[in-house]
Amino acid sequence: MATLARPSLRALTRIPPSYVVFAVLLVTLWLLKPAMMNPNILATFAKQVAPLGIVVLGQLLVISTRSIDLSAGGVILLVNYLISSGFFGAWHPLLLVALCLGVGLLVGTVNGLLIGKRRASAVIVTLAVSIILMGFVEYLANGKPPGNVPMVFRNVYNARVLGVPAPLVFWFALSLGMSVLLAKTVFGRFVASIGSNPVSAHFAGVPVERTVVIAHVMAGFLAAVAGLVQTASIAVGSVRFGPELVMNSIAATILGGVIFGRGAGVWGPFFGVLSFALLFVVLTTLGVQEPGKLAVQGLIILLAAIFYGVRNSTH
Amino acid sequence: TAQEVNLMNGVTARPGDDQMVAADTFKKAGPWKIGMSHFGVNANTWTVQMAHEAESAAKKNSNVGQFILLDANLSQSKQVADIEDLIAQKVDAIIVTPVTPTSADAGIAKAVAAGIPVIVHTGLTETDKYTVDIQGGGKHFGKVMGDFLVQKLGGKGNIWVLRGYPAHPEDINRYAGLVEALKGTDIKIIAEDAGKWQYDTGKQVCEAFYLNNPEVDGIWSSGADMSRACMDVFTQYGAKIPPITGEGNNGFFGQWIESGIDSIAPEYGPEQGAAGVRAAVALLEGKPLHKRYVYEPAGWDIEKAKAAYRSDLSANTWFPSSLSEEELKSFYGNN
Amino acid sequence: MFATLTDGLSTRYSRHGLWILPLAVGLVGIVGLAATADDFLSPQNLFNLAAQAAALLLVSIGQMLVVLVRGLDLSVGAMVSLTTAIVSLDASPWATIPGALAAAVLVGLVNGVTVVRLNVHPIIATLSMTGIIQGVTLFIRPVAGGTIPEIVTTLVRGEFLGLPMPVFWVVLAIALGWKLIHGSRFGLHLFAIGGGDTAHSFGIPDRRNTVLAFVACSVFAALAGLFLAGRIASGDPNIGTQYAVDSITAVALGGTQLAGGVGSLQGTVIGTVLLALLANGMNLLNLSAFVQTAVKGLILLAVISIQPRKSIGL
Amino acid sequence: MTAAPLVSMTAISKSYGSINALRDVSFELRPGTVHALMGENGAGKSTLMKILAGVTTPTAGEIHLKGAAVRFGSPREALDAGISTVFQELSLLPNLTIAENLFLGREPRKRLGGVDKATMERKARETLRQLDLDLDPKRLVGSLSIAERQFVEIGRGITADADVVILDEPTAALNAADVEILNRHILALKAAGKGIVYISHRMEEIFRVCDTVSVLKDGRNVSTVPLASVTPKQLIALMVGRELSELFPPRAERQDSQVVLSLDGVRLTESSEPVHLKLHRGEIVALAGLEGQGQRELIRSIIGQHHPFAGAVEVKGQRIDLPVSKNSGVRQLQSLGVGFVPEDRKDEGLFLDLSVAHNVAIGLHGRRSASSVAKGYRDTVAETIRSMAIKVASPESAVGSLSGGNQQKALFGRYLALGSDILLVEEPTRGVDVGAKAEMYRLIRDFANRGGAALVLSRETLELIGLCDRIYVVHDRTIVGEMPAAGATEHAILEAALHRAER
């Protein structure tokens, strides 16, 4: 008890659980398969979760303002459709990218206005928006099922920057940007204030509604970016998008120490996402099949959360 | 029988089963209202096309006044509800593609009791109360692929297995086909995981297999998107692609033809959607049908694939199809 | 004008949530459907509706208990699947049914204790629990199938007093929900715990009650699983997938606030009926399968947007 | 005074980590007496009573209730043993009705185990009548004013039929008339032979109703004496450890004639009379009157948190029609140099888990565009902490770790750092001890002397008289009188309010 009061140790208890999980998994992999502890191999796996990582950036932002965004799945599906349907086959790829980002901004704005201005339930608004987007894609796909993704997207996806896969560089750069935004700008101060106490924030002159709306707009935008990366990686259109990505984005965010109204750290969730990638590798390496994978993954997240929760409640 | 109704190329009466639906049992004057409970229209691009094939076949027949397509969205309980809703609307025939082997049983029994003929395809059921059943058989599909690997590897070697969605009956059946093909051979499964029939999950799994141990003699993949993903992994690392199984999909055909690898495409055509409608129409027209049909064609080799391949259509086109040229162009044309 | 109306209503219904608005939407829907779809008011269709709503109603009532104490249970869907898997095992119903209920109690206890004692956020606790249950379910029932004891199928598919059984499940669910939420100290205490941090100082065992809410929620999910097992006559490891999201949707549609302390059983019933009506109505109106999803989303969005709350949030 | 003690706590110690909240404190409560507990913020009063009420457990020490050793694991056990508590922090649940709040945890039951609502509401109505409250027991507590809530809280404590009643700062949110009602009830409890513990920072009340006083300082019991034997001055000296020279700072000699803020024909409701009010540079002006007569609504109308029927406000020559936007009113007025200091600093003012630096600088951030780089404002924050003498280890410490008085200063500091020259202040010293009160008064007066102007409302009329320059008396949602604060009395203010009411 008494030792916890020491500032250095107190700081230790604030480390997001994701750091611990990541470190433990890394050591496990090293023990199991030293050959896989190779930067190239690890980068390959990290690349697989880049879309999740980008969704998480938006998720941690809205969760920091006590909201939530479940619409990323719908946005990604629509982006994937817009690019692969061939509807805009004649468009320059950059124009196509702009269209997709515009869709993300629009969806984020609708979410933001309904949640921030109209004060409707964030869970249901974003869920409904996601359902609408998926339904919209189903409707469009009826007229024209999605098809091929233009080659440029794949080429960009497979490119390397200084030997590092482009999606990883991109994800890291976005994370850095978000981290700077939260730590160094007035907007970041607004987010922290709302997370701490929205009523106090209002009386302190923080534009609460506007900040919440902007957070959602950015989350929508980031979901569209994630959709672009995801589409480039799949290289073909699809009509369905599993709910796992959105749920995992919430889990990674919370595992990263950002809980409704507390946090606004970027690197905790960042390592949360990497932990997901690593967990997949470790379990596949061990030959664990789907049922075991689900159970073990659940157990590990639960244990990490418990470990963290217990530490935090004892001081 | 004298004049067999041709439901679809490759669909034949089940050998050794001579149960028939007598002529005129369900004969009715048009226009008919036909209902279909689809297990999940938007599960993937194959299921979308299968729905299109059904709608297109219905449109081609002027006696079909209304074709109601309900989407169970992969939910058993929604399928039960959908069939109930179709019965409540007093449709003249119901086509069911079951979510699981039991999800439609109660509905089928109810419909048949209400005098509505029921045609089942693309998925097994446990009940035999249906009027007509057309079964492709995942087991056959898996065995065609398994046999191909056994033959290519000379009955000996190590393979990877990429499976579909966990607990999905189709996945279980295809896998059972593989197991049967491997029986008595020296082929060992050294890595196996669920790629969920998706490109991205398939790629994740394949990448993990590859980085763990790239030495492999053959790959059994339960779906075309996963095959493409796995081929991309080998290409990405500049390695030679081992024999790998595919499927009747335009995107896969393109990659197959281009790379010239060893592969086989077992046939499982979305045209089954049309076959179901044709069966319903035949019943309402009063034609006699067998109670049970099977759909177990041989796998496609690269020559057949080359003949079918359409560079002007998108990767998401599946074969064989009975969509008109016009429909194919409008759905899958690269405009 | 509209804003003042909803503001006024919010104050008026601040304890039980704005269930009156979705009720109005539901009534309009019923009248509209009765006018346009001939078969809507047929007894056959109404019984179908009851059967289609019963499972979701059970899950939603359980979900609501947890939501009232500021929780959220994402593992209800997996619990539904697990129950169908257990009762489809080849064993005596006198073992499997109590076994499934015991499993539910255990899951609820773990969820509750993890949240309350071990200080874990409910979303994380129940999301991880979902994975664990799903894994176990796939292990004991890798593929849909098995047989369901006759007692269960009779209780779901049979008739009693000339009425189909699902009607009684609905009535029972509502009666049980009413007793728990509005007719007992337990219910009042759940409202109290959700209303602020101070329930403990009133001498209410807040932690124990919260754990009990999680347990009750899992048990309700297990009852829904039992019902579904009887309805589809088999076990299915994936059947519950939709129920977590659907139950939260139904609860929120009915005016219950996910921030806790505000809600009502009638709201939850209305929310559930609204979702069932939506599916049934669109089928009866022959809306294309390709637009049903989008229409469902739009209606959800509309109904939730007419229920603004005091503060921004979940 | 010779009766055996009802409660005796001996050698109680309590530590939170390295903080020693209580050290070896002993305390005795006799039946039929009112026992005051006094001390500065953080002295340990609430902690001692929380131990008695079963909310927390002591690190060491013993409790005897009517001679028998007891140890309470939960508030429930304490209540069952006959100890009823009105906690300092409002603990009522806003989503329950008055009746439910009154009986929560001990609801009357029906035969089948359900809650007997009818009985509960009937009993609640009786309780409310005893407290002279004209409220429907079915009303939700969330819709009550703070004072009404405080009364329900008190009602809960005194109707529990307990032998020991603990009242922890029950009057922090009450005005003089309400305090009268409460005092009557305390005396009735006393006459019924119960033991009452009374915690308050208001000297007059202590001397009016209490028999004995125990003074805590830094977690230790400094002394326990009969109140009859001490003077207020001596008591303060015991608490603070020094003589407090003067509670209120001297008023300014000269006043500027420039009007910086005025209300022009503000009508709070359609039927209420218009309000005209002026605030000059360098002036501190009070809104006084009975509780709930519209003072709060007037102040909150200016920043858009109340929706008046009509009127306008003029700030330094700029006229703004009311109502202003609820969403952006605070920001709009802040940009004109008007700061609003809410009464409820924990729920409406501060970010308890964030640093003092953040709490102070947020106003400055709010003035700039969201996309701009956040400045550190280190010097401004350091200067604010220094000039206001906020006791804090580092600007990075969480504001929630400060004592009430220092939290209040940090909140004030936000507006001073922002350079506001007009302050709208609700309850400048709620729940703050005498020492901190004196500091707050000095801060507000310094602010005015530097050219600022403040409009203040408070339930403590004496505070308004001592602190302000001029007093407006508010009654029935309008201003019914105006007087200079120098020479004003509580009586005169009450007179002004009620004289108007009789007309």
Ligand SMILES: Nc1ncnc2c1ncn2[C@@H]1O[C@H](COP(=O)(O)OP(=O)(O)OP(=O)(O)O)[C@@H](O)[C@H]1O
């Ligand atoms: N929950 C807690 N955790 C840690 N320390 C605490 C806690 N509660 C109280 N303390 C410590 O106990 C001391 C006494 O606090 P307490 O609330 O009893 O003071 P008080 O005399 O009631 O003050 P006030 O007059 O402001 O009500 C505080 O200074 C603080 O250091």
Ligand SMILES: Nc1ncnc2c1ncn2[C@@H]1O[C@H](COP(=O)(O)OP(=O)(O)OP(=O)(O)O)[C@@H](O)[C@H]1O
């Ligand atoms: N959870 C906590 N952890 C650490 N210290 C705490 C905690 N809660 C309260 N304290 C301590 O309690 C002291 C005062 O607490 P308290 O809540 O009684 O405020 P206060 O100073 O009495 O203000 P007020 O009179 O307005 O309530 C503070 O100094 C603070 O350090």
Ligand SMILES: [Mg+2]
């Ligand atoms: Mg205090």
Ligand SMILES: [Mg+2]
């Ligand atoms: Mg105190």
